[in-house]
Amino acid sequence: MxxxxxxxxxxxxxxxxxxxxxxxxxxxxxxxxxxxxxxxxxxxxxxxxxxxVPTYVYVTYIHASAEQVWHALTDADLTARYWGHANVSDWQPGSTWEHRRVDGSEHVDASGRVVEAEPPTRLVITFEDSDEERPNGPSVVTFLVEPHEGIVRLTVTHENLPNHEMFNGIANGWPAVLANLKSLLETGDVLPHAPWDMPRTNV
CATH class of the missing domain: 1.20.5 (Single alpha-helices involved in coiled-coils or other helix-helix interfaces)
Known part of the structure; x- marks a missing residue:
């Protein structure tokens, strides 16, 4: 046009x-x-x-045998020394276990059931620290004890955590408990001060 x-x-x-x-x-x-x-x-x-809430995993290496580590995880007298609580059970699948204070009160701060027990390499337990009903069930702790070039690699996995508050609590608790366990097995005595009583410093 x-x-x-x-x-x-x-x-x-x-x-x-x-x-x-x-x-x-x-x-x-x-x-x-x-x-x-x-x-x-x-x-x-x-x-x-x-x-x-993420799964918590902690790995430590201990100069001990797998049998010694297993014994330390399941013997009430030894757990009382490095954990401040006696873990009481017969450690058979289906049995209950209790995390009892050793201050004379015998108060139970945590409890659960033994899910799997394969001495001396694998122990799986439920871990309940309150009476609160949780829709996904209790959290679960797995101890994996693996011989590793003359020493032992101990892996602790804590999963199905209900909230971040509990995650933060165990993220501080497990390293302290396992450091005391490692010291007991390697030196014959726990650390001079309970790690969980030490003030935390921010680096």
Whole structure:
């Protein structure tokens, strides 16, 4: 269409839209669907990470035999020395266990059941530190005792924790208990001061 010396052109978008719908979108749609799926999974993972409580794992190496470590984990007199509590049970699968104070009160601060017992390498127990009913059940502690080049690698895994408060508590508690256990087995005596009574310093 002319207007004076100018020639005006008009673009009809309908055919271009039809081409996009008929040809291009067929190739583009899977890519967009994949991107959308990745976005949804990333958002779901981020939400899970912020709300769930992680599993706590602690590994230590002890100059002792697997039998000695197992005995230290299951003997009430020894646990009383390095833990300040006597862990009382016959350590048979299905049996109960109790974490009793040794201050004369015999108050039970934690208890549970023996899930697995494979001396001297594997012990799995439930760990309940309150009477509160938890929808996911009690937390679970696994002791894995592995001979490692003449020494023992002890791995403690504490999972199914109900909240971050308990996670923070055991994150401070387990290293202290296991440091005392290691000292007892390697030197014949516990540390000069109970690690859990020492003031924590921020580095």
């Amino acid at each position: 002319r207007r004076g010396r100018e020639r005006l052109h008009y673009l009809n978008p309908a055919p271009i839209h039809e081409i996009e719908q008929r040809w291009i979108s067929g190739f583009d749609r899977p890519r967009l669907q994949a991107i959308s799926a990745i976005k949804s999974q990333a958002e779901e993972y981020a939400m899970t990470e912020t709300t769930s």
